[in-house]
Structure formats: structure tokens, C-alpha cells
Amino acid sequence: MKKRAVAVALLAAASVALTGCSASTTSSGTAAAACAPSTGKVDLTFTTWVPGMEDAVAVWNKANPDIQVKVQTGPNGNGGTYQNFFNQLKAGNAPDLGQIEYDALPNFRVQDGLTDLAACAGVLDAKKDFVDWTWGQVNFGEDNAVYAIPQDAGPMAMFYRADLFKANNIAIPTTWAEYTAAAEKIRATGGYITNFSQSDINQFAGLVWQAGGTWFKNDGTNWTVNLTDPTTAKVAAYWQDLIDRDLVSTNPPWTDEWNNAYNTGSDWTWNSAAWGANSIASGAPDTAGKWAVAESPQWAAGDKASGNWGGSSTAVFKGSKHPYEAAKFALWLNTSDEALTLLNKSANLYPAAKSGLELPALKAGVDFYGGQAIYDVFSKASSQVSPDFVWGPTMTQTYNDVSDGFKAAVTKKGTLIDALKTGQTATIAAMTAQSIPVNK
């Protein structure tokens, strides 16, 4: 027993050292130059946490006996699957395909974990099939590179309690200034216009995105981090004012309190993404039929800008022996009406493909929203999302650091802009620690 333990320990140490070496040698070996079809039957593995993916894949497997895809699953990305991907890349047994959210893609790119699919048949041509900004999320602004195929998107709009606005004779805000005015009136009735989320930093990022800001830039070699640019500062100051004047509630998101605030009509609006439609419907069941969706308030009257919250892609990992087949499958999965309909039904995915926006399921009225065809609003929003927003390579860390500060801010122990400044410093430190070239 004892000796075995020692032997295992030694083996462990040795294998860590070995895999360390082998990982670094293989990573530069497989160039993106060729993407040739394999001969014979090909088996692919695909790790995803999207429920119902099996059904979509079953359709593919039936039609493509020579390219069989096996679905593997796990918790959502930040819940452990990303870390598993990194471990598997290190051990050399990563799946062929993986689910990766847009905000995590740069992390995998920096770690050299993705196969450039540009050489694979049909991939560059597929650019026209996707909503423009989603393509920007997967090629990182490089013209002849494609690191993943966009799957779904989270264009943002404003969910609001149509009945309450009407009963209290408050106009639906179309600008953020009107939103503040409405917030004051709503507060006078005892309610809150919305809830400011202390931990959904990607929601805040969506608001910055809408305002035209971006937190990261990459000039090809160096990263620039700018969590505190003037646009972000403007958005932060706006919400800080609402928090300071107690015009927004600050329940922790996705909790009972939070659901309850919506269910009892205490919170009136939610600036959220297309996939959020179901979150309200399930969290606030007593309010069925009373909600509606409008375009996001704008910074200047007449503007047409939207933010994005969430969305993910299908990537092919370095080390896959069948990038051609994997790319072919990923394109089908994310553009075919059949697959997109299934995924929308089972997981509320809102497609990134242009054709997906015209699915019958996304054209129908939704009872919970008084029969409004709410996805028309999101479809329009998706076309108004700026293609310039770039995610950083250490977003999990950035989110955590900013979120710590936001939690302090909602309890009046700090400010949002302070939190972003802290996040800025911590992000640069984290990137430096990982030897990611960054402008300080």
C-alpha cells in the first residue's frame, strides 16, 4: 500500500512533466494550413452543456453515416467545463468540438487551444450567413481566420411591465434619460424600475457594449485593457446615480428574492437578452400576460444601438484529427433550420445565423408577453449590435474582480467605477502572470 502510494506519486510527478513537454511541442506542430477531408468513417466527439443537443446531433448522425458525432456533457463553461477543456488540451485528449461562449474564446485562443478553420471548405463563405457582429466574435478581427462557428446570441432589449406603466400613466422610456425620469416616478409608487445586478458583469458589459465602449483591444500581438474608458465611465456613473438615489433594487440576481421582486411587481423592467424571456416567465409566473418587450433605451434620442449579453460558439480544438468534418458539422449545427429549431425549443438558444432569425418559432406571438411577437424586437436588436466589442483573455478573473467591487458598490461601500478600476489593475496583473503580452 505504502510503496504503491510512493510509486503513484512518482508516476504522477513524471507524467506531469511529460505532458508539460508534449503539450508545448504539439501546439505549434498542427498548422492551420491544411484542412483536408479524412477517408472512411469519422467519429467526432462534441462536449457541450446545452440540453437537447443530443436531439439535434441525432438528426445529423442519421443523415451522415460517415461522420458520426458523439455528444458529451458537463456543467456550463465557467462551472468547470472550460477548466476541463484546458486540462484535456494539456493531456492531449480534448474532444474534437466544444461549446465555448464568446467571452471565453479569447482565453482559448491565447492558450493556443483552437484550430483555425479558415482553410476548411465553406467556412469563410459562411460569414455571410451569420449576423455580422457574431462573426467578429469568432475571427477576432482577422480576415483570414475563423476560430469557431457562432451558435447563439444574446441581443438585449428591455422587458417591461406593460400593465404597470399604463396604469400609472408613465411613458415607456426610449432613452436612458427618460429611463431615469421613469425610475423616479416608479419609485414614488413604491416600486423599482429595475434591479441592478451585482454579479452579472457580462450584463453590465452588454450595457457598455450598447454605449459603444469596449474593454479590450488586441493589435495582433499586444492586448490593451481599458475597463475605465470614458464610455464605461459614463455607463457606470449612470447606474451609480440610480443606486445612490435608491431608484433601483439591488437583490442578488437569480435568487428567490430577485424572482420575487419581479413576481410581486416590485421591479418593473429588466434590460436583458433574448434568452431571458424564459427566465421571467418561470421566475415570475404570477405576472403572465402583463409583460412586453421594447428596444433598449438609447443614450441619445434616435440612436439605434443594442448590447449583447451571452451567446456561444462551436469550436474545433487543437489536436482534432478531423477538422474538415468537424467544421462541416459545426456549420450545419448552427445554420440549418432543423438544428436551430430543435436547440431553440430545448434550450432557448437564440440563433446567431441570419436564417435562424426567421424561424417560425421566433415569429410567433408569446402568451407570457401578451401575445407580442417579442423576437421581432430581438431580431432588430441583433442587427444593431456593434461588431467592435472585444473580450479579454482572462474574463473569468475579470468578472470575479469586478463583481467583488460591484457587491461593495450596491452596499454603498464603494462605487462602480472604483470596482472597474480594481478590475483593470487585476486583469493586467493576471495577464502579466500568464505571460500574455499586455500594454500597461
Next chain:
Amino acid sequence: MSTLTPTPGPVRPARRIRSTPGSAPRAQRENPFARASAMIVMGVFTLYFLVPVWWLLVAATKDRAQFTGTNPLWFADFSLFQNIGALVSYRDGVYLKWMLNSALYAGLGALVGTIIAGMCGYALAKYRFPGRELIFNVVLGGVLVPATALALPLFLIFSQISLTNTFWSVFLPSLVSPFGVYLARIYASASVPDELIEAARLDGAGEVRTFFTVSVRMMVPALVTVFLFQFVAIWNNFFLPLIMLRDETLFPVTLGLYGWNSQVNQIPVLRDYVLIGALLSIIPLIIIFLLLQRFWRNGLSAGSVK
């Protein structure tokens, strides 16, 4: 034989079981204020531990509309059975598969792990050979290494032999229990008399037979303790399966529920399933504890009479 002195191993569980009757006479001699404050502290902690379980029980009986809309600590309409029905039929009963997997990993793993630990501890206690103390000390060192820290190295090792994402990748590491070896050794040296082993040898029993027919019976309380600890540890083990497994049909229930819980934001119905699933998943633990605790106590008292 009757002069057995208490040793750290068996005493620890004994104290826990007997704390209620044992502390009563002594408490009477203390002043009432001290006694009352002790009771208050215990009461508070009892509440502290039981309220979440109560909440879970209540939450699991509600349908989704009532879940947010009604008092979280009291029942609304009783729809526990509909909820359970929905849970076990979701995705072709994948939840039942997870429970079965957990039972396999924990039941089989704890059984084999207990046998291994018992044999190791017995050998360390009863046989004299060079390096015995060194081996024991290294095993003791193993108690200090958290299983979580070993998960990643294990993953890399299993990757080399292509065993990740298999039943074995979770089962094999579960068999190792340094604490079990420690406990078995302490207990064996205290409760298995050398004379008895000598007698068995004189009667012609081999070493293995002596162990299984004579020594194991005297070590039962320790072995049950090891089994319980190991069962709970494997049942609750989360990090290793998280790293090792990708195939949903191999998941233990902890990992499956965690996966669902991580998607509650986008698939709200999963929230109900996570709650009910969590409630059901603690039932086997409660059952095995209640069953084995009695056995465990009997074994302890039987051992002390001898």
C-alpha cells in the same frame, strides 16, 4: 483482554454516540446557568443544521408557481409526487441512472476500499517487518493530502492510459482511504489479541483465513466506521468525477445535479429538478447512516465486553 485501554480510534465514535446519556449526570452537578447555555448553544446549532434540510424538504413539495410565491419555510399545495415524477421522467430518466451510478461508486468503492484498508491496517498492526513505521507514517501523511489536490494529477495519469471518461477513472481512486488504514491499524492493535491469532495459527488456519474468519469479526466496529466514512466521501466526491467524466451516463448524482444547477439561468425548469434531485440524493445517505449506526454501536459494545 479485559484490560483493553481506550485508543483514539474507537473512542472518537463512541464519544459521539454516547454524548447525550453520558453528559446528563455530569450536567446535573454543574450550575443550571451553564447547563441552560449549553442547551441553547446546542439548540441553535441543531436549528442551524436542520433549517436548510427543512427548507429543501418544503421546497421540493411545491410546484414552480408556488415556489417563489409562498412562504419558503411552510408547505403550500403538496405536489411532491408530481415533482418526483417529472424529475425521473426528464430526459429518459437520466436522474435514476445517476443515482444508480452513485450507489455503484459509493457502495462498491466503499466495500472494496474498506477491505483493503482493513487488511492494510491489520497487517501494519499485527506483523512486524522492516519499514513498518515508515509505511504507516506515509499513510498518515496521506490523510493530510486533500483528495481535490490529487484530482488533476490523477486525470493526467489516467489520460496516459486512456482510462479517462470511464467507470474506472472514478472507481479506482475511490478505493484508497489513508484514514481507513489508520483507523484499522489502531483498532486492530487494540482489539485483536495476539493470543487469538496464535491460537488460530496453531489450529492450522492460514494468515488470510485467520484474518477473514477471526480478526475481521473483532474489527467490525472499525470497519463499519471506515465503510461509512468512505461511502459518504465517495458519494459526495465531486471534483474527481467533474474532471474525469464527460459521458452523462457515467455521472454520479452530485455532478449531474451540479451540471443542471449551472444552467438554471437559461433553463429555469431545471431548478425544480435540482431541488427535488438534491432531496432524493440525501435519502440513501440517511438510510445507510441509520442502519449502520445501530450496527456500529452494537459492535462497539460487543467489543468492549470482550
